[in-house]
Amino acid sequence: MTRINTMPCPNCNQIITYDVYGLLTGLHFTCPGCAAVISISKESQPVLKNAIDKYEELEKKAGK
Amino acid sequence: MDNTNITDSHFLPSLSTGQSLEALITAPLTAVSKANSMMLSGQAQFILDQCFKGNNGVYSPITIKMECVEKNGTKNFFYLPLLTFLPINNLAVNKVNIKFNVEVMSTESHISTVRKTDNQAKPRIIKKKAKIGAKIGSADSADSSSRGIAVSIKAKQIPLTKGITTIIDMYSKNIVTSSE
Numbered sequence: 048m049t050r051i052n053t054m055p056c057p058n059c060n061q062i063i064t065y066d067v068y069g070l071l072t073g074l075h076f077t078c079p080g081c082a083a084v085i086s087i088s089k090e091s092q093p094v095l096k097n098a099i100d101k102y103e104e105l106e107k108k109a110g111k
Numbered sequence: 112m113d114n115t116n117i118t119d120s121h122f123l124p125s126l127s128t129g130q131s132l133e134a135l136i137t138a139p140l141t142a143v144s145k146a147n148s149m150m151l152s153g154q155a156q157f158i159l160d161q162c163f164k165g166n167n168g169v170y171s172p173i174t175i176k177m178e179c180v181e182k183n184g185t186k187n188f189f190y191l192p193l194l195t196f197l198p199i200n201n202l203a204v205n206k207v208n209i210k211f212n213v214e215v216m217s218t219e220s221h222i223s224t225v226r227k228t229d230n231q232a233k234p235r236i237i238k239k240k241a242k243i244g245a246k247i248g249s250a251d252s253a254d255s256s257s258r259g260i261a262v263s264i265k266a267k268q269i270p271l272t273k274g275i276t277t278i279i280d281m282y283s284k285n286i287v288t289s290s291e
Binding site: 050052054055057058067070081082083084085086087088090091094095098099101102105108 | 153154157161162173175176177178179180181182187188189191193195196197198199283284286287288
């Protein structure tokens with residue numbers, strides 16, 4: 048499963064495309080402009096996972 | 112003394128006696144409208160509960176700590192609101208299929224009985240109104256012994272509201288790294 052999202056690079060403002068599930072599994076994403084490597088910190092992983100799980104529950108309830 | 116026993120009760124439509132056709136058609140549509148409203152309010156509540164910390168009505172965003180390693184090896188941190196990670200879209204009812212067979216139970220016609228003044232015996236119809244009473248038949252087959260309505264609802268994602276888009280845009284444009 049993938050959920051593609053984007054964020055601006057904190058260094059050069061280029062748009063970095065990343066997969067939310069990939070972040071959760073520890074994947075790194077590289078900025079196409081300045082080659083900076085972006086990843087999520089370990090302490091924030093459970094927070095993001097919890098929010099995604101609850102959002103998926105909401106989607107299921109909505110009958111998506 | 113009037114012996115009529117008046118009780119406070121809810122109106123329970125009896126399908127066997129027939130209902131007005133308008134009521135049969137509008138009831139599922141009203142239900143769909145309510146479902147749509149619930150989806151939107153449910154998502155708004157989710158955003159408030161999961162993506163913000165509330166304290167006496169003042170909400171501040173829950174943030175996710177990100178690491179950024181530059182090309183030269185410098186390691187920095189920056190924070191992004193949790194809201195920007197979730198693929199939040201407004202869910203709304205897109206398509207509704209309501210399928211049911213209607214068995215016509217009764218029709219009423221109101222015909223004016225005003226006669227012409229030129230000694231003609233035939234009644235003159237000025238206005239004719241019809242009321243149709245119906246009951247629900249089977250949604251899938253011609254068998255009218257089982258009644259039912261088949262309602263199929265498809266939800267679609269509509270664009271985010273301007274408020275949420277503005278919040279996400281505001282945070283996205285203000286990412287600042289720190290070496291911590």
